[in-house]
Structure formats: C-alpha cells, structure tokens
Amino acid sequence: MNLLGQRAPEVHERFKGDHPIVVEGLKTQFGTHVVHENLSLTVNRGEIIGVVGGSGTGKSVLMRAIIGLQAAAAGSIEVLGRNIAGADPDAYMGVRSRWGVLFQGGALFSTLTVGENVETPLKQFYPDIEDSLRRDIARYKVLLSGLRDDAVSKYPSELSGGMRKRAGLARALALDPELLFLDEPTAGLDPIGAAKFDRLTKELQETLGLTVFLITHDLDTLYEICDRVAVIADKQVIAVGTIPELLKTDHPWIDEYFNGPRGRAARDSKVRADSMAKSMDNDGPGGP
Numbered sequence: 001m002n003l004l005g006q007r008a009p010e011v012h013e014r015f016k017g018d019h020p021i022v023v024e025g026l027k028t029q030f031g032t033h034v035v036h037e038n039l040s041l042t043v044n045r046g047e048i049i050g051v052v053g054g055s056g057t058g059k060s061v062l063m064r065a066i067i068g069l070q071a072a073a074a075g076s077i078e079v080l081g082r083n084i085a086g087a088d089p090d091a092y093m094g095v096r097s098r099w100g101v102l103f104q105g106g107a108l109f110s111t112l113t114v115g116e117n118v119e120t121p122l123k124q125f126y127p128d129i130e131d132s133l134r135r136d137i138a139r140y141k142v143l144l145s146g147l148r149d150d151a152v153s154k155y156p157s158e159l160s161g162g163m164r165k166r167a168g169l170a171r172a173l174a175l176d177p178e179l180l181f182l183d184e185p186t187a188g189l190d191p192i193g194a195a196k197f198d199r200l201t202k203e204l205q206e207t208l209g210l211t212v213f214l215i216t217h218d219l220d221t222l223y224e225i226c227d228r229v230a231v232i233a234d235k236q237v238i239a240v241g242t243i244p245e246l247l248k249t250d251h252p253w254i255d256e257y258f259n260g261p262r263g264r265a266a267r268d269s270k271v272r273a274d275s276m277a278k279s280m281d282n283d284g285p286g287g288p
C-alpha cells in the first residue's frame with residue numbers, strides 16, 4: 001500500500017506461456033439478447049491477431065469481456081495466465097496494468113492535454129512516481145507513438161483524427177504493456193494515414209514484443225500486419241488462421257469478405273507491394 005492507501009501493482013515477470021489470451025465457452029448477453037454463445041479463441045504470444053466480423057457480431061463486446069469490462073454469463077477467460085471472470089479486485093488490478101487499450105475514437109479525456117492523458121494510467125497504477133519522471137515517461141510514449149514533441153501540451157480538440165489515435169496509442173503504451181488491444185484503429189483515417197498506423201503497430205509489436213488483439217474492418221490491415229485472423233459470426237469464432245487458411249474454408253461470409261471486390265483489391269495490392277519489395281531486394285543497393 002502507498003500513503004494514499006492505494007495498492008501498487010504486484011511485481012511480475014513477463015508472461016512466458018504460449019497463449020496470453022484463452023477464451024473458452026464464452027457466453028455474453030444483454031437482457032435476452034445473446035451476443036456470444038459458446039465462443040472460444042486462443043491467442044498466441046507475440047502475434048497480431050485480427051478480429052473481423054459483420055457489424056454488431058460482438059467484436060467490441062468480446063474485447064470488453066477479455067479486459068474484464070463486460071460480464072460473462074458463462075465460460076472462462078484467461079489473460080496472461082489469470083482467470084479474468086472470477087478475479088478478485090486486487091488480482092484484477094494486478095493483471096489490468098499489463099495491457100493497454102485503444103478504444104474506438106481514442107477515448108481521450110478532453111479536458112486534459114495529451115501528456116496528461118498519458119500520465120493518467122501512470123498516476124493510477126504508480127502513484128508514487130515523481131512528477132518529473134512521470135512527465136518524462138509520458139513524453140517518451142508520445143514520441144514512441146509517432147507524434148511530435150509539441151503534441152504533449154495540446155488538447156485532444158487541437159489534434160487531427162489520426163493524431164488523436166496516436167495519442168490514444170501513447171496512453172495505451174503508458175504502462176509498458178504485454179498486450180495491446182486496438183479497436184478499429186484505422187477507422188476514419190485516410191489510406192496513407194491508415195497505412196502509417198499499420199506500420200507503427202507492426203514496429204511496436206516487433207520492438208516491444210507485444211501481443212496485439214486488433215479489431216478491424218480494414219482488409220489492408222489484415223493483409224499487411226496480421227499474423228492470423230479470427231472471424232466472428234453466428235455468436236462464435238467460426239474460423240481462425242492465416243488468410244490463405246481462411247480462404248480454404250467454405251463459409252459464405254468468409255468467402256464474400258475476402259473474395260468480394262474490396263477483398264480482391266486488398267489482396268492485389270499486397271501482392272504488388274510484396275513483389276516490389278522482392279525486386280528491390282534482388283537489385284540490392286547497387287541496382288538500378
């Protein structure tokens with residue numbers, strides 16, 4: 001306990017197991033409206049898993065259940081080896097400090113500057129950190145998220161949509177998380193901004209060793225950075241695998257999603273990008 005009576009997060013080692021998220025037999029519902037029924041999903045450590053599905057199929061509710069914000073009517077949810085559904089408040093706070101979340105729209109506090117937004121989780125979980133150190137950590141996370149130094153003192157209303165996403169990402173990274181949850185991070189961004197955000201996500205995953213749970217409708221994101229994709233339909237995860245693996249399934253939604261006009265365009269653009277990268281590699285630095 002610190003002087004304010006708050007419990008500091010327990011000291012822990014990084015999770016070394018193979019599966020930082022294991023959901024089994026999950027049921028969620030609002031009144032009589034059942035969103036998930038017997039849903040299971042296992043996420044591999046270090047991967048970027050894309051989560052797709054039609055509107056209203058329960059992608060965000062699944063994320064909220066995994067991070068303990070949505071009660072499960074049945075089933076089990078294990079995050080970083082801890083049972084989330086039945087965790088007591090202390091155990092929950094201990095594991096809660098080990099993930100970061102970028103909600104749809106960024107969910108920044110509008111009355112706080114970007115820097116203060118990023119400082120918020122640090123204040124909550126590490127209230128004993130000195131002010132100047134906390135400010136320095138926040139500034140570092142802002143830079144890590146690809147914003148300029150002067151963004152630290154700006155208010156969310158002074159930022160573009162893309163910058164707000166990066167500010168939300170900086171806050172999600174505040175506690176050096178092992179898991180990063182991103183809910184439609186490229187929604188509303190222009191294609192160039194979206195591609196930059198994708199690259200940033202990939203770089204962070206690789207350099208910080210993150211596992212990323214990424215909800216998206218963006219086919220380019222799936223092709224560019226996701227190791228596997230989980231498809232939600234009919235209240236369950238109906239398939240999970242690499243895109244080539246998913247293409248072999250004969251579910252009509254998966255077929256239409258990946259083989260429809262947008263799916264084909266995303267695939268063609270990925271093939272073009274790969275072949276350009278290959279020819280640049282072959283030409284080498286001295287090539288034409």
Ligand SMILES: Nc1ncnc2c1ncn2[C@@H]1O[C@H](COP(=O)(O)OP(=O)(O)OP(=O)(O)O)[C@@H](O)[C@H]1O
Pocket residue numbers: 030035053054055056057058059060061062
């Ligand atoms: N707090 C809530 N109260 C009642 N129903 C809710 C609540 N939150 C979500 N729902 C319902 O749960 C279902 C799944 O919602 P969710 O937001 O997870 O869908 P989604 O797959 O993320 O959709 P989208 O792709 O449009 O963002 C929807 O029918 C939604 O109306």
